[in-house]
Amino acid sequence: MLQRTRHAGVLAALVFLVAFNLRPAITAVGPLLPQIGADVGIDEGAQGLLGSLPLLAFAAVSPFVHRISRRLGFEGAILATMLLLAAGTIIRAYTGFTGLWLGTIVVGAAIGIGNVLVPTLVKRDYSQHISRTTGILSAFMTASAALGSAVAVPMSDALGWRGALAFWAVPALVVALVWIPRIRAAASAAPPKPAAHPTVSVWRQPTAWLVTAFMGLQSTTFYFCVTWLPTIEMQRGVSEHQTGLNLFVYQIAGMIAALSIPRLMRHGTSQVAAAVTASTPMVIGLLGLIFAPSLGFLWGVVAGSGTGACLAVALSLISLRGRSSAETTQLSGMAQSIGYVMAAVGPVLAGLLAQATGGWTASLGAILVIALVQLGTAVFAGRPRRDAREHAPG
16 A cells, blocks of 8 residues: 555556556557568468457466565556566567567566556555546546557558557556656555455356456457457448548547446446446447448447447446455456457457358347347446355355
8 A cells, every 4th residue: 555645646646657558559569460461471360360469468367467466566566567568569579570479478468467457456546436547547548549559550651660569668668667656655655454365266256257247248349349340341441541540539439438437336336327338339339330331430439439438347347346455356367367368259250250251240240249248247247246145155
């Protein structure tokens, strides 16, 4: 816990800068894949794997983050995360063919650690304003994701694709530098009480599985959209330049929604209204893309508002449903491990279905089913947890 000094608020707010670094190193890759493939000599299938590797790394590292945080402390783990992210970014850009793959895995692992720790820091440092703080964090993440994809090609024109990717080591190193005072403040604070561990493993708690399901389903619909919406639009006659702009607007709509949805989470212990409200726009957007494709831009904005709001709700549920910092870290690791496996596999299966059917209607229909399941899950995941049942032994 940070010391209660006049600087404590500023130090706590540095978590927003951490959140800013958790997306652009990934979203900058997509627009540059054709250049990377041509320069390094990898085909479209390998390029798709390169794009999915960070998500698989998220899933692999997430269950073990609670052990890292126990060894290094939350502040120390975040510093290590930012340094690891910067190192992976440089390795990916400048160490040849092998380094491209190894660096991508390192980048994904670093961001995966950050993904898990951020909800825990919110739980600890903003316990009275979890939903509002998480909305702001989600907006930072969404805005930086949009920025990463928007500036990738212009930066590559000036610096080459390697320089455009390596650039994202700079903000990570800056955050590592300004994070050092937080480590000093935490070290000089009173020794923390021993962490309270769950009476029942999170893997055996019904609430944890509901939160995990919501996290995974919303991640799947989001990554389907950011992966395939430009391709779907181009096949319907939209220019490549316009699809890039539309994807940027999609993510900006998500940022605005992430800032707005906490209003529905302000009172009481139930987040059903917020979870259902956040999930509904994706259903509407997918129905529109299937039955009124000429209005694709409109449906993209609607779907984008849903995915942005859902991320804020999912991260808030992790913070709110964990009963201690230790349990929140474990719940975050569980939810994001399974969630990002779904996010990595979903777009691949959707692409294979489109290839098999010769069009995108079947894939859109399949994702619509997932969105409907998410809408149903929102009702149960948003309900307050039943502590008595989940503290029971066995």
